Amino acid sequence: MKRIYVNEAWCLGCHLCEYNCAFANSGLRDMASALKGRQIYPRIHVEGKDGVFFAVSCRHCEDPLCVKSCIAGAISKTDGVVQINREKCVGCLTCVLVCPYGALAPGENGAMQKCELCLQNTCGAPACVTGCPNGAIVYEEREAAV
Amino acid sequence: MKRYVIIGNGVAAVGCIEGIRSTDGAGEITVISAEPHPVYCRPLISYYLEGKTDLKRMLYRDGSFLANVGCTVRYGVRAESIDPLAKTVALSDGAQLPYDALCVAAGSSPFLPPMKGLESVAQKFTFQTLDDALALEQAITPECRVLIVGAGLIGLKCAEGLHARVGSITVCDLADRVLSSILDAAAAARVQKHLEAQGIRFLLGDSVAQFSAGSAEMKSGETVPFDVLVLAVGVRPNTALVKEAGGETDRGILIDERMATTLLDVYAAGDCAQGYDRSCGARRVLALLPNAYLQGHAAGVNMAGGDASFDRGIPMNSIGFFGLHLMTAGSYDGEMIAADSGDAYKRFFVKDDRLKGFILIGGTDRAGIYTAMIREQTPLHTVDFSLLTSAATSAAFSPAVRTERFGGAV
Ligand SMILES: Cc1cc2nc3c(=O)[nH]c(=O)nc-3n(C[C@H](O)[C@H](O)[C@H](O)COP(=O)(O)OP(=O)(O)OC[C@H]3O[C@@H](n4cnc5c(N)ncnc54)[C@H](O)[C@@H]3O)c2cc1C
Ligand code: SF4
Ligand code: SF4
DSSP states (O other), X not given: OXXXXXXXXXXXXXXXXXXXXXXXXXXXXXXXXXXXXXXXXOSSEEEEETTEEEEEOOOOOSSXXXXXXXXXXXXXXXXXXXXXXXXXXXXXXXXXXXXXXXOOEEOTTSOEEOOOTTOSSSOSSOHHHHHOTTSOEEEEEOOOOO | OOEEEEXXXXXXXXXXXXXXXXTOSSSEEEEEESSSSOOBOGGGHHHHHHXXXXXXXXXXXXXXXXXXXXXXXXXXXXXXXXXXXXXXXXETTSOEEEOSEEEEOOOEEEOOOOOTTGGGOSSEEEOSSHHXXXXXXXXXXXXXXXXXXXXXXXXXXXXXXXXXXXXXXXXEEXXXXXXXXXXXXXXXXXXXXXXXXXXXXXXXXXXXXXXXXXXXXXXXSOEEEOSEEEEOSOEEEOOHHHHHTTOOXXXXXXXXXXOBOSSTTEEEOGGGEEEEETTTTEEEOOOOHHHHHHHXXXXXXXXXXXXXXXOOOOOEEEEEETTEEEEEEEOOOSEEEEOOBTTBEEEEEEETTEEEEEEEESOOTTTHHHHHHHHHTOXXXXXXXXXXXXXXXXXXXXXXXHHHHHSSOO
């Protein structure tokens, strides 16, 4: 299935993907009212050191530990996409404790959120990919890297 | 067609069902459920009292689950004994259920130490099942005084759940600190202070000498009047079925890395089982929900003739109390590295170039990166560990490791 991949040689560390993600999932039509002066809760985040940057979002693991570990049965996998039912989530952070990639974080109301490939919003395609100014993020089919 | 029987209807049982179905789509699965409820999220019983979930949302799987997986659940029925030679399970309704492969996923039971005068207490509860929570809910009033015996995870979660719905809460424990099995003294002091700020009172290093109508006389001499008593002293794995059938047990039912007990075609998983703990290299009961699912799943695959092993269990907890989040994992073995930053309390335990365990209060972002290092026993000389102690980040790994993790399907 298609997943999001980041080429760290091209990632500028500009954090635009974080803003595009927060906007895409805000349900609002105007970027300024969605983001201006607000704490944002993106589902992708940039990490890095010594001038090397990369954006991290959910890997949609073949064998997702978060799904098996959620104490509320709130995370499930359908057609390869790992999703959170935020109505069921109680914010215990067990999923944060088990995800090896650091891909989940709580949203504004404490319920967990993570990348759902922009399938739940109106973007049509992952907003981080579309908006990356350097083409560092791609949405494509790949095999295991090793 | 193969006949599978699962004793218990908790998360380990669901893991087992899903494990079986990943391998055998046709076999007949029967689940024996002592509790009269569809499988629910046991850890959510305190969130239920708190109003953060409800009976519908706390179901572990949605209503179509059983139909989809094709499995029969016998509610309100107990397994009484296992005959490993005849390969049958005797049920409390008189039936003898034959099996080709059996999984014991019977969980644990609250441990009730003998306590003087306990019979004089009218309103007393344990806090292990949904029915316990519903009964407790019936007993409480906005004015009532609650005494909770046990300052472990279950006692404190119960306190949080009851907090807004009762008059006062006192928690006592024989140990001199809260969460004594998972926190060191300094971390426990922080958590205790946070709970005390909510108005919860603690009597630590103290225990009940005697109950009399409406009050507890403590060993320290203090008298604690109360209306409702919750006993959360500890739990014991339900090992009797396997033990009586001749299987090996210790604290829990002993299982190998394929979840097999010493009885032929009998597997065990979850809170009743004692499997391998990767962080300490010995077999331990890991009474945690993720572990229950993962063990159950491995058992299911093997019962159906597949080949699954699960040897990466480690103790781990992520718990919040009134907005304060703490996480612990692994064993507190080896050199301790203190890495507090800002409000965050962070302790890492390192031995033989490996991360063995950690305690975090606050500073929990991306902590799964640490957990994975314990699970995988990552050599610390291959990572930037000083960066990791300041924040969990994949930037601490080599580019090659990052490519493996982020450059392809995982
Ligand atoms: C209040 C509370 C909070 C918790 N919080 C957390 C948390 O935050 N994180 C975490 O990881 N874990 C937590 N846990 C632990 C977690 O709930 C358990 O590890 C997990 O539910 C174990 O699942 P299991 O399937 O092994 O056992 P259980 O869920 O206990 O299921 C076993 C079932 O078997 C039934 N049974 C027993 N004997 C028989 C028999 N002879 N015949 C038929 N049925 C039988 C029992 O009635 C029970 O329903 C918490 C537990 C409690 C009580
Ligand atoms: S949240 Fe983490 S564990 Fe879960 S599917 Fe995504 S990357 Fe995997
Ligand atoms: S924080 Fe929410 S999604 Fe994550 S494990 Fe807890 S209940 Fe499940």
